[in-house]
Amino acid sequence: MSAWAVVEKRRGRYPIGRPSVGADAAELAEIRIRCMGCGAPHAAGVAVTVCPRCGGLLDVEVSLDAKIRPEEIGQGLSPTLRNSGVWRYRALLPAIPESAIVTRAEGNTPLFWDDRLAQYAGLTAEAGGFGVKHEGHNPTASFKDRGMTVGVSHAKAIGARIVACASTGNTSASLASYAAAAGMAGLVLIPEGKISGGKLGQTIAYGARVVQVQGDFDEALALLRELTASHEVYLCNSVNPFRMEGQKTIVFELLEQLGWNAPDVIALPGGNLGNTAAVGKALHEAYTVGLIDRVPRVATIQAEGAAPFAAYFASGWDEYAPVHAETIATAINIGNPASTPRARRTIEQTGGIVTTVTDAEIMDAKAAIDRVGIGCEPASAASLAGTRRLVAEGVIAPDATVVGIVTGHLLKDTESVVAYHLGDNAAPGANRPVTIPATLAALEQVLADALHG
Numbered sequence: 001m002s003a004w005a006v007v008e009k010r011r012g013r014y015p016i017g018r019p020s021v022g023a024d025a026a027e028l029a030e031i032r033i034r035c036m037g038c039g040a041p042h043a044a045g046v047a048v049t050v051c052p053r054c055g056g057l058l059d060v061e062v063s064l065d066a067k068i069r070p071e072e073i074g075q076g077l078s079p080t081l082r083n084s085g086v087w088r089y090r091a092l093l094p095a096i097p098e099s100a101i102v103t104r105a106e107g108n109t110p111l112f113w114d115d116r117l118a119q120y121a122g123l124t125a126e127a128g129g130f131g132v133k134h135e136g137h138n139p140t141a142s143f144k145d146r147g148m149t150v151g152v153s154h155a156k157a158i159g160a161r162i163v164a165c166a167s168t169g170n171t172s173a174s175l176a177s178y179a180a181a182a183g184m185a186g187l188v189l190i191p192e193g194k195i196s197g198g199k200l201g202q203t204i205a206y207g208a209r210v211v212q213v214q215g216d217f218d219e220a221l222a223l224l225r226e227l228t229a230s231h232e233v234y235l236c237n238s239v240n241p242f243r244m245e246g247q248k249t250i251v252f253e254l255l256e257q258l259g260w261n262a263p264d265v266i267a268l269p270g271g272n273l274g275n276t277a278a279v280g281k282a283l284h285e286a287y288t289v290g291l292i293d294r295v296p297r298v299a300t301i302q303a304e305g306a307a308p309f310a311a312y313f314a315s316g317w318d319e320y321a322p323v324h325a326e327t328i329a330t331a332i333n334i335g336n337p338a339s340t341p342r343a344r345r346t347i348e349q350t351g352g353i354v355t356t357v358t359d360a361e362i363m364d365a366k367a368a369i370d371r372v373g374i375g376c377e378p379a380s381a382a383s384l385a386g387t388r389r390l391v392a393e394g395v396i397a398p399d400a401t402v403v404g405i406v407t408g409h410l411l412k413d414t415e416s417v418v419a420y421h422l423g424d425n426a427a428p429g430a431n432r433p434v435t436i437p438a439t440l441a442a443l444e445q446v447l448a449d450a451l452h453g
């Protein structure tokens, strides 16, 4: 029977909180989920992504009773789990049985330090500097794989056959890959015409069913949430509490790379705010179990044209209003972030900051990251652009140590590179290829121009 047949069979009568059909339901009894709205507990053997009582966001509760020493991390795990930059932190993840775990050795991403980027941000490299936690080094080239391995594993553990997401591109590529790995069907809703060719190409190639919605991301997500509330389709957007659990490991891994010496600031782009939420939860947990002795401030950076969270922050958490999002950084082109309450908790708990940058600032910072040989997609560069702004404004001290989460790979969005360097309105300093006849004289002329130009 095709996986899609379950939709036919269950049409219109799939209650939220359907009992698990998975063989591992009993094992999942250990996992505790709680609504951050009304505090109600929920079982993990079912596909709940929001609280059935109040509609609030859910948190997986991990045990924080025992202290964890750094050398205990990864101990006692199988090689498969130890080789994953997500599952090696199993002590701080939901206890999904290993038989259900779908992993591609995700995570394990590098932390680069480059004095030129520190200088770009206005930071003193000798005192602190700017670290690039490069999540583009994941299997599908964005941080989304860290959450997806946990989300899809939970889906598998409860016996789901179709996993689905709405996406600005990277979530869809990741979901398609992990669904394929798990042997499940993947369903992806994307805003028509608003995602990059690279991300769309990945999603198609990995075999997910791709649906282009005539609307923006926010409309696509609302539509999918309606579908998954009434059909046997497992929602893998970052409202899913298991996604957030995997994304916490960006923080665990970067702290480990720093010898568990926390930086002063962790800066990251904010779109749907799942990552901001995850970073805060990770810091709280790492601090509580004694892995770090102080909590860095979290700086969430939004694009000016898609900044409802920044406006909410600026109002002193008084007024929240969704916006119609418009930014060149497609991965953060979101006007009504689903994880807003969780992200607010992160900013409050860490004494954090939310700010905005213009598309021009994003593309400029991206060019700086690209130019030192690291490279990223536009949204990722908001980390550096925002840090630069906050240093200039005196919010971040010049001697601070800042780690920027660089969320996706340069090859995710080559259209933006072409527009920046070759377009009609190419930036000053654009790196335009030259075309020459196939003669040595012409090539020598290129060298001479490079020498004098």
Ligand SMILES: *Cc1c(COP(=O)(O)O)cnc(C)c1O
Pocket: 142, 143, 144, 170, 171, 238, 269, 270, 271, 272, 273, 274, 275, 276, 331, 332, 377, 379, 380, 407, 408
């Ligand atoms: C998803 C994504 C973001 C935004 O993360 P949120 O958790 O939605 O705030 C930023 N950059 C890239 C490359 C992404 O794929």
Ligand SMILES: [Zn+2]
Pocket: 035, 036, 037, 038, 039, 040, 051, 052, 053, 054, 055, 056
């Ligand atoms: Zn609730």
